[in-house]
Amino acid sequence: MSNPSPLIAPVPAGAIEHGAVPVTLGSPIPEMEYPRRWTRPVRVGPKTIGGMAPVLVQSMITEDTRNIEACVRQIIQLHEAGCELTRVTAPTLRDADAIGEIRAELQRRGVDAPLVADVHHEGQQIALEVAKYVDKVRINPGLYVFRKKKPGYEYSEDEIVEQQELIEKQLVPLIRVLRERDLALRIGVNHGSLSDRLTVMYGDTPEGMVQSALEFIEICERHDFKNIVISLKASRAAVMIQANRLLVKRMEERGMCYPLHLGVTEAGDGQYARIKSTLGIGTLLAEGIGDTIRVSLAEDPVNEIPVCYEILQGIGLRRTKTEFIACPGCGRTKFDLPTVLNEVRNATGHLKGLNIAVMGCIVNGPGEMADADYGYVGKGEGLISLYRGREVVKNMVPAERGVAELIALLQTDGQWEDPE
Ligand code: SF4
Structure with a gap:
């Protein structure tokens, strides 16, 4: 008979830090081996992303962050549908404080739903504030220190170094807070919002996405912070697949093994969005790449959860039904x-x-x-x-x-x- 649990073999001694190791998955194909990439386990509240943990299912609420009651209701709906980590946007300091209220209300109702705060444009202060209330902070490197020059502008060596130093200066306070509170960071790169500097240097390419992530990873490592999850998302499945494959290669060259969050962003709605997401996420999972997934639908976010589980079941990583x-x-x-x-x-x-x-x-x-x-x-x-x-x-x-x-x-x- 099939075993209902996601079976992942123990990782051989010495394989913890680096590289890919063969991992035996359970049914539906007995004794078949998939090469699941070993990653550093990153704790996010009561959950773990990476390591031997089952691939984690995520989503994001769509309610206005300041509407506390609506946000709490939607987080609970997602949690009850099987969402294991829920993202809430924090565009302003007021929204960061609202997330504090949301967290408190969830606790008051006894709902242990881990939260991620999404911080965008120049949100250094927001990130510091919201880190008080969540288990993980997501930043977008392309928007973290936002500078946009005229088309065709060539960055000098000095300007590149100056921007990199500025990014580091602005990121370090957040790294300190995350380290002190034992929280996680997602370095969430989007194909559509690469920094101007990296677009000039590498083009709007998977390589540019990878370099954007590596730049931030290296800053974190310089400041002794490794609770990092990386995502490289694109609205085209092929770009997202290429970028993640390339990131794995570049990380392996550097001896890094951070867990990856997979998703096809702005996938749209209906059947086509589900097919695109399944192609992007499923292809990488079949190669052993990916530790947490989100299917982004332009629909009620609760609809994302069954799709995630069907992708995981289809590939044999989770068993939630016959x-x-x-x-x-x-x-x-x-x-x-x-x-x-x-x-x-x-x-x-x-x-x-x-x-x-x-x-x-x-x-x-x-x-x-x-x-x-x-x-x-x-x-x-x-x-x-x-x-x-x-x-x-x-x-x-x-x-x-x-x-x-x-x-x-x-x-x-x-x-x-x-x-x-
Ligand atoms: S009925 Fe089904 S199993 Fe039988 S030959 Fe046709 S397709 Fe194959």
Whole structure:
């Protein structure tokens, strides 16, 4: 039977600090190895990003930060939907104080939802203030020390050094506060808001995004601060994929192993946004890259959480529901496969950790349902068979009793739980 927990093998001694190590994941493909990149564990309140921790699911609220009641309500909705880390924007000092009130209200209601504050334009004072109330602060290097020259301007060596020194000077007070309070920092680079200087030096490219992150990482390291998570986001999945691959390469060259936050930003809404996010996030996760994810939808943020879990389940990193295998059906199918698949899913979808197959015919179905724990397979006109693994356990069952018989089989095997 499948194991419902995300299985991650212990990291070999000596592999903690650097490099990629092979990590064995659990079902759905037993004994398959994915090369999950080892990263430094970063604690964010009660959660951990990186190390051996399961990939963490994040989102961001859309309410006005100063509307305390609405923010608290949305954070609780996200928390109850499975969001493990929630971001709130802090555009001004007043918003930073509002986050303090939000935090206090969540505590008063007994909700232990870790919070990240998002700080943008020249927000050094805001970051210092909001760090009193949150578990993690996100800054955007492209906007941290914001200087914009005329198009075509060439930065001199002295100007580059001067800007880098200014960034360091302004970042150090925040690093000190984060270190003292044992908080985390996300260096959140966006393709659309690279600094003017880096755009001139590297173009609007994945390399520019990587250099932007490295510049900030190196400042943090110079000041002995390593509670860092990095994100390189772009609205195009291909750019985001390239940038993250390149960052991993550059970090490995430098002996760094900071955890990565993955996301396709401004993905939009509906099916296309979900596909784009899945492409970007899923591709990197399949390469072992990524420690926390956010699917950015232009919808109610609660809608982001199931997509995150489906990406993680699809790739075998989290098990939150039954994994279904179903053939597409063809001329050999003698029952209404989409309807039956829905009936089976409705009846058994709440059982975490099982693989259940619905296959159209006895000819190819049993062979193609691979490692399913149970199979519902068309036998002929109006008849189905039920499988436990590769063994037929109920043969020639009238199709109208198929789902009920499957439930009975799961009950007999001790695999059944009543839905909540
Ligand atoms: S399993 Fe059978 S019914 Fe399903 S697609 Fe293959 S041949 Fe067709």
